[in-house]
Amino acid sequence: MIDLLVDILLAGLMMAALYGIGCTVYRLTGIAAWSHSAELALAFGFGLGIVFTLLFLLGVLGLLYPAAGWILLGVGLSLAGIRYRTLMADSKRLWQAARTVFAGSWFVKIVFGLGLVFVLMNLIGDLAPPVEGDTVQQYLIVPRYWVDQHRYIQPEHIWAGTLPGNMMMISAWAMLLRRSFSLATLITGFGMSLLLALGVYALARLYFEPKIGAIAAVIITTMPDAVYLAQSGKVDMGWAFFEALALAAFFRWMDLDRQEDPKSDRWLLLAGVFLGLAAGSKNQTWISVALLGGWLVLYKAFAKDWAGLLKAGLIFGLGTLAAALPYYLYNGIVHYNPFYPVFAGPTERWFGATPSPRSELGTEVFYPWSVGGYFANLWNASLGHTDPSFYLGFIAGPVFLLAIPIGALLGVYRGKREIWRMLGYAFVFSIVWFLVKQAARHYLPGWILLSVASAVVFDWLSVQRGWQAWITRLIAIFVLVGNLSQGLGMLYWNGAWRVAFGLESRDQYLERFFDEVAYRVFPDWETIGVLNDLSPSEKVLAEHASYPLYIKPYLVSGQWGMRERLDTITDGETLADLLEAQEINYILVYNVDPDDNVLFTEPEFLSTYARLVYDGPRTRLYQLTWTERE
Amino acid sequence: MYSKLIDAVRSKTGLGHTLMVLWAVFILVNYVIHQVIINWRSLQTVIFEPLRAFLR
Numbered sequence: 001m002i003d004l005l006v007d008i009l010l011a012g013l014m015m016a017a018l019y020g021i022g023c024t025v026y027r028l029t030g031i032a033a034w035s036h037s038a039e040l041a042l043a044f045g046f047g048l049g050i051v052f053t054l055l056f057l058l059g060v061l062g063l064l065y066p067a068a069g070w071i072l073l074g075v076g077l078s079l080a081g082i083r084y085r086t087l088m089a090d091s092k093r094l095w096q097a098a099r100t101v102f103a104g105s106w107f108v109k110i111v112f113g114l115g116l117v118f119v120l121m122n123l124i125g126d127l128a129p130p131v132e133g134d135t136v137q138q139y140l141i142v143p144r145y146w147v148d149q150h151r152y153i154q155p156e157h158i159w160a161g162t163l164p165g166n167m168m169m170i171s172a173w174a175m176l177l178r179r180s181f182s183l184a185t186l187i188t189g190f191g192m193s194l195l196l197a198l199g200v201y202a203l204a205r206l207y208f209e210p211k212i213g214a215i216a217a218v219i220i221t222t223m224p225d226a227v228y229l230a231q232s233g234k235v236d237m238g239w240a241f242f243e244a245l246a247l248a249a250f251f252r253w254m255d256l257d258r259q260e261d262p263k264s265d266r267w268l269l270l271a272g273v274f275l276g277l278a279a280g281s282k283n284q285t286w287i288s289v290a291l292l293g294g295w296l297v298l299y300k301a302f303a304k305d306w307a308g309l310l311k312a313g314l315i316f317g318l319g320t321l322a323a324a325l326p327y328y329l330y331n332g333i334v335h336y337n338p339f340y341p342v343f344a345g346p347t348e349r350w351f352g353a354t355p356s357p358r359s360e361l362g363t364e365v366f367y368p369w370s371v372g373g374y375f376a377n378l379w380n381a382s383l384g385h386t387d388p389s390f391y392l393g394f395i396a397g398p399v400f401l402l403a404i405p406i407g408a409l410l411g412v413y414r415g416k417r418e419i420w421r422m423l424g425y426a427f428v429f430s431i432v433w434f435l436v437k438q439a440a441r442h443y444l445p446g447w448i449l450l451s452v453a454s455a456v457v458f459d460w461l462s463v464q465r466g467w468q469a470w471i472t473r474l475i476a477i478f479v480l481v482g483n484l485s486q487g488l489g490m491l492y493w494n495g496a497w498r499v500a501f502g503l504e505s506r507d508q509y510l511e512r513f514f515d516e517v518a519y520r521v522f523p524d525w526e527t528i529g530v531l532n533d534l535s536p537s538e539k540v541l542a543e544h545a546s547y548p549l550y551i552k553p554y555l556v557s558g559q560w561g562m563r564e565r566l567d568t569i570t571d572g573e574t575l576a577d578l579l580e581a582q583e584i585n586y587i588l589v590y591n592v593d594p595d596d597n598v599l600f601t602e603p604e605f606l607s608t609y610a611r612l613v614y615d616g617p618r619t620r621l622y623q624l625t626w627t628e629r630e
Numbered sequence: 631m632y633s634k635l636i637d638a639v640r641s642k643t644g645l646g647h648t649l650m651v652l653w654a655v656f657i658l659v660n661y662v663i664h665q666v667i668i669n670w671r672s673l674q675t676v677i678f679e680p681l682r683a684f685l686r
Contacts, residue, residue, distance in 0.1 A: 383657075384664035402657045409653075410646045411636035468647035475654040482661055489672070 001502050003180070004127050010177055011186040015194075016087075017076020022047025023086055024079045031266060034206055034252065036093045037213065041202040042270075044195050045245045047076070048238070049277045049323065052169040056326045059152030059169070069176030101214040107462045107473045108211060114480050115218030118227060119194070121487050125231035126190045128496035129506050129550075130181050131513055132232035134160075136549040139188075140181055140233040143172035144549065154334070156562045157539070157554050159358060162340050164327040166280040167192070167235035181549065182506070185233045192237035193230035196448075197221050199244030204452045206248055206255075207418045208459075216455035220447060222480050225394040225440040227487040231496075235281050240444040242278035243288060246271045247425075247448065250292055251418070254299065265315055268296075272319025279324040283342055287432050288445055289320055291425070357565045364437045366390040374434050381440045396440045396447055397483040402476060403454035403461075412460045419456060422449035493517065510550065520592040522546040524618040527588070531555075531621070534586070540621075541579065542588035543567060543598050556584055558598055567598040575599055576609045580626050586613075587622045 022043035033039045051072060058068050080087055101112050130136060138160035145155050146168075154161040160168075170192075171184040197217040204213035220226060229236045249271035256264035275292065279285035296316055300309035328338035336353035337343060344356030366387075367373035382401040385392050404423070406412070413419045426446040433443045440447075461473055491497045494517055498504040504512065511525040518524070521544040523531070531540060531551045538553040545557035558567030562582050569575040579600075587610060589601045599605050606612075610622035639646040666673065 380664070383661050384668045386664055386667045398657050398661045402654055405653060406650050409636070409639060410650060411640060414633065414636060464647070466644070466647055468644070468651040471651050472654040475651075475658045478658060479661060482665065486665075489669070492676075493672075 003506065004182075004500065006178070007127070007180050007183045007186055008123075010174075010183055011191055013073060013077060014174065014177070014187050015191055016080045017073050018044055018047035018051060019087065020047070020076045020078070020080025020083055021050050023083045025050060027083075029266075031270070033202075035202065036090065037097070037198065037205050038202040038248065040090050040094075041195070041198050041245060041248075044198065045242065045274060045277070048166075048170070048195075048241075049273070051076070051173065052166040052280070053326060055169040055173055056152060056165065059146055059172075060330075062151040064146055064150045064152070064172065064176065066176045069173050072173065073177060097210045097214065100210050104211055105462045107477070108215065108459075110477055111215060111218055111458065111480065114477070114484065115214075115221050117484065118218075118222050118487065121484070121491065122190050122193060122227060122230040123186075124500040125227075125487075125491055125496050126185045127182055128494070128499035128509050130185045130231075130233055131494055131496075131518075131547075132228070132234070135185065135233040136547050137545070138163075139168055139235060140171055140184055141549045143168045143175055143184070146172045147175040152330075155554075157545075157556045157560065158548075159341060159356075159560050162331055162335065164280045164283060164324075166277060166327075167238040167282075170238065171233055181233070185231070189230045189232050189234070189237060192241055193221065193226060195241040196226070196237050196244060199241045199248070200448055200451055203244050203248040203251075203448065204455060206251055207416075208452070208456065212452070212455045212459045215458045216451040219399050219451040219454050219458075222399070222483050223396050223440075223447060224483050224486040225396055227483070228394040228490070229441060231487075231490070234441075236441050236444060239278050239282040239285070240448065242274045242281060243285070243445040244448050246274035246278060246288065246292070247445065249274060250295075251421070265312075268312055268315050269319045272316040273323045276320040276323025276325075279320065280327055283339060284437065284442055285324075286339075287429070287436065291429060291432065293317070295425070354563070356563060357560055361436070364392060364439045364442070365435075366392060367434070367438055369435060374431070377434055377438050378430065381438070381443070392439045393441060394486070396443070397486075398479050399476070399483075400447070400450045400454050402479060403457040404450060406472070407453065407457040407460070412457050413453070416456070419453050422453055426450050426453075514547070518547075520618065521590050523551070523588075524616070526616050527614075527619045527621075530614045530616065531588070538586060539582070539584040540586040540588050541566060541584050541600060542590075543601055544590060553586075555588075556582075558600065566600065570599055572599065572605050572608060575605070576624075576626075579624060585624050587624065589620045589622065591618055591620065 022045065025046045026039065026043045031042070033042055054072065055064070058064055102109055130140060138158060142155065142158055142161050142165070146152055167188055171188045174180070174184040174187050177183065197220060200220045201213040201217040204216040226237070249267045253264050253267035253271060256267060271292065275285060275289055279289065293316060296312055297309060300312055331340045332338040336351045337347040340354060341356035342359055342361055344353065344359050347353035348355045367377040379401070380386065381392070382396055382398050384395055426449045429446045430443065433446065436442070458476065461469060461476065494513060495509065499506055499509045514523060514525045514528065523546060528547070528550055531553055534540070534553045536552040539556050540553050541556045541558065543558045545555040548555035556562065559565060566575065566578065569578065587600055587606065589606070606622050610624045612620060613623045614621035639649065
């Protein structure tokens with residue numbers, strides 16, 4: 001239990017340090033935002049940007065030692081201490097905003113109360129060790145290597161190793177402070193989900209009262225996919241926070257530019273910088289850069305302001321490039337491809353860039369590229385993907401589908417130009433999303449805007465009279481409870497709540513999870529123990545390289561290899577030579593694997609080139625025999 | 631055009647609100663159906679099998 005409390009305390013201190021650093025820099029810029037919540041959100045944006053950029057530089061210099069993490073925390077907390085009065089004032093304003101919301105109608109009270117239940121549920125989920133797939137296979141193991149080796153490296157056997165690492169650096173900071181993967185998810189998942197809610201609130205406050213802002217924050221938080229992401233070490237919550245800030249800054253720029261306010265340009269610069277920081281967190285941001293950049297061009301071109309277009313383009317573009325630079329420059333130098341592994345095929349042909357067994361483009365596209373496919377994706381991303389032949393992750397939930405047509409049909413949006421602007425951008429984004437990546441989480445910039453549009457309808461609904469309004473309100477609540485049940489189902493499935501309630505230690509949780517909950521193609525606790533007895537520098541090849549976060553040796557996947565697929569090789573001699581050249585000395589084979597059809601797990605190959613060293617209930621471990629010849 | 635549509639919906643007493651509640655029910659029913667289809671196996675394991683065992 002003390003373990004959990006220490007993690008909660010440290011996560012809180014990390015957030016306070018981010019605030020301290022960000023608030024100090026924000027004050028130095030002299031920028032006045034449209035609301036206190038916006039100032040708070042900007043401060044966190046600045047704080048995160050400075051901290052993860054600094055950590056990247058430390059990583060490149062080989063200085064990622066615990067002392068660096070503690071010094072960063074100490075500096076941040078000292079600055080927060082100096083800004084104590086501001087911190088207290090900001091906390092008081094947030095409290096006042098919450099009180100205003102709770103003074104609203106019963107409907108608003110219930111919606112807001114449900115939002116708090118979701119926050120508590122996410123906190124409970126993050127106290128247990130992470131078991132989410134991408135978290136344990138990519139997004140926490142990469143920072144684990146950085147922290148282990150005290151430097152920024154790109155492990156060849158992990159495809160996320162070359163992805164933009166801003167959010168992974170925040171996880172690395174957590175691991176520098178304490179070797180707890182839960183602390184990393186508490187800050188990168190839970191902490192960033194709170195910041196995303198703050199970002200959405202601040203965006204809504206650009207045009208609307210606190211109540212609508214609070215409802216919008218609740219709507220984004222109660223998305224089943226947001227729950228899933230908040231209870232993981234995935235980078236999406238932090239990425240979406242920067243997208244929200246960039247959208248708010250971009251809208252601010254347009255509004256002030258129309259009024260010919262001389263200070264409008266600083267907001268455009270901020271929009272560019274926040275998009276750059278988002279791009280340093282997730283490759284997909286270049287869609288937002290293209291769309292907002294295109295909007296900027298159209299806006300200035302319609303006004304025939306060509307000089308303004310050039311100036312605005314430069315401000316926006318340079319702001320984005322400067323903030324996005326670190327990881328793209330690194331990849332450009334090392335791989336001749338700033339976006340590696342995206343575009344790996346063409347860049348290899350054109351410039352001899354590093355090849356990749358997998359480009360991110362084209363994955364997670366399941367619905368056909370047609371009008372019907374577009375609507376089927378949108379419908380099922382809201383209600384549930386019922387086709388068992390593919391998996392697109394968690395959904396956004398039906399709130400948007402429920403609220404926005406009501407707002408459009410009943411004239412709630414009439415005269416609200418800003419809402420139509422949001423809906424228009426969200427619609428254009430949805431088309432690109434549908435063509436490129438169809439999982440709900442890739443549409444977070446759209447959901448952010450749709451949350452605000454839905455919140456306006458919920459606010460309108462809260463004061464409507466008549467039995468129809470009553471039933472619609474009840475249905476809206478029921479839908480949110482439905483979203484909650486998906487999160488609770490996840491907690492029930494993995495039993496993470498048992499850790500938060502002190503019924504299991506974290507080790508007991510992992511043991512039970514691997515032995516009783518995990519599928520048969522995931523390692524059991526005994527297998528993990530056997531693998532951890534090997535030297536950490538060993539490489540183990542497995543067709544299902546699952547849960548490497550908890551395994552010390554390198555777990556090499558057949559599909560990715562060391563950036564070269566191993567599961568498609570059909571000649572035994574060729575494969576054996578390649579394994580020897582890559583110093584892969586072990587092969588892990590799962591006993592129950594009906595789909596398995598790769599050469600390195602076939603008995604004939606194993607009997608020729610390897611010997612059995614472990615035969616367990618779920619797996620067998622083979623040692624390749626050339627290791628004995630040496 | 632859009633304004634005329636909204637005016638038409640609003641001018642009929644209760645029409646707009648009736649459409650609203652019908653849409654809400656439609657979404658709710660679809661949400662439930664989708665989730666039941668997706669989670670059918672889990673529902674069997676978690677709810678129906680224990681319930682059946684209890685009733686026996």
